[in-house]
Amino acid sequence: MRIKVLGCSGGVGPGLRTTSLLVDDELLIDAGTGVCDLSLAQMSRISDVLLTHSHLDHVCGLAFMADNLFDLIDRPLRIHATAETLQAVRDHVFNWIIWPDFTQLPSPEHPLISFHELKPRETVELRRLKFTGFEVLHTVPAVGYVIDSGSGVFVFTGDTYADERLWSFLNSLPRLDRLMIEVAFPDEDSELARVSRHFTPELLGRELKKLAHRPKLFLTHHKPGAERAIEQECLTSLAGWDYSHLKRGDIILS
Ligand SMILES: [Zn+2]
Numbered sequence: 001m002r003i004k005v006l007g008c009s010g011g012v013g014p015g016l017r018t019t020s021l022l023v024d025d026e027l028l029i030d031a032g033t034g035v036c037d038l039s040l041a042q043m044s045r046i047s048d049v050l051l052t053h054s055h056l057d058h059v060c061g062l063a064f065m066a067d068n069l070f071d072l073i074d075r076p077l078r079i080h081a082t083a084e085t086l087q088a089v090r091d092h093v094f095n096w097i098i099w100p101d102f103t104q105l106p107s108p109e110h111p112l113i114s115f116h117e118l119k120p121r122e123t124v125e126l127r128r129l130k131f132t133g134f135e136v137l138h139t140v141p142a143v144g145y146v147i148d149s150g151s152g153v154f155v156f157t158g159d160t161y162a163d164e165r166l167w168s169f170l171n172s173l174p175r176l177d178r179l180m181i182e183v184a185f186p187d188e189d190s191e192l193a194r195v196s197r198h199f200t201p202e203l204l205g206r207e208l209k210k211l212a213h214r215p216k217l218f219l220t221h222h223k224p225g226a227e228r229a230i231e232q233e234c235l236t237s238l239a240g241w242d243y244s245h246l247k248r249g250d251i252i253l254s
C-alpha cells in the first residue's frame with residue numbers, strides 16, 4: 001500500500017494543505033484542501049473516500065471534487081463515514097444552500113456521489129485493503145482507521161484527544177506497524193487543545209506510555225505557525241520514539 005500525503009496541516013498557508021491521504025491512487029482518507037492539488041485525471045480515478053469526521057478541514061475538498069467530476073465518471077464517488085458524519089455533511093454541505101446536493105445530480109438515478117454508512121469496529125474491504133473504523137474523542141463524532149494491507153498495519157487516528165478507548169482499542173490489535181497521530185498545538189496552548197480536543201506534545205508523550213505496541217509515529221495536524229515549537233517540544237516529549245513530522249507530498253509505504 002502506498003499512501004501519499006496530499007495535506008496534513010492543521011490549517012492553510014503557502015505550501016500547507018489540510019488533511020487528505022491518497023491511498024494507492026484510488027482511495028482517499030479525508031478530503032481537505034490537499035485534494036485540490038489533484039489533476040482531473042487523478043480525481044476521476046478515485047472510487048471511494050473515507051471520512052474521519054465532519055470538520056471543514058477534512059471535508060471541504062469533497063465539495064470541489066464532486067463539482068469537477070461531471071462528465072468524467074460513470075459511477076458515483078462513494079463516501080464512507082459514520083451515520084453522524086454523513087448526516088452532518090448532508091445537512092451542512094450538500095444542502096442546496098452551501099453547495100448542491102450531488103447525490104441528486106446530474107440525476108437521482110446516476111448521481112455524482114453516494115453515501116455509505118460505516119459502523120465503528122466493522123471492517124470493510126476496498127481495493128484489497130481492509131479498513132476498520134474506531135471511535136476517538138473529538139468535539140464532534142469522529143473515528144480513526146486501521147488499514148491492513150496484508151503486509152503491514154497502518155493506523156490513522158484523525159483528530160483526537162486523550163481517551164482510554166483509543167489505547168485499549170489500539171492495544172487490542174495483534175499488530176501495529178505505523179501510527180499517524182495528530183499533535184495540533186504546542187504545550188503553551190494546552191487549554192485550547194483540551195477544549196478543542198487535540199493533542200499537545202506533552203500530553204501525547206504521556207498518553208503514548210499506555211500503548212503496548214511500538215509503531216513508527218507520523219505526526220500531523222500542526223497548527224500553522226506552531227510547527228517549530230511543536231517539533232522542539234517533541235524532542236523531549238517523544239524521546240525514544242521513532243517518529244517524523246509529516247509534510248505534504250510525503251509517501252508512506254505499508
Ligand atoms: Zn476536527
Ligand SMILES: [Zn+2]
Nearest residue numbers: 055057058159
Ligand atoms: Zn482537523
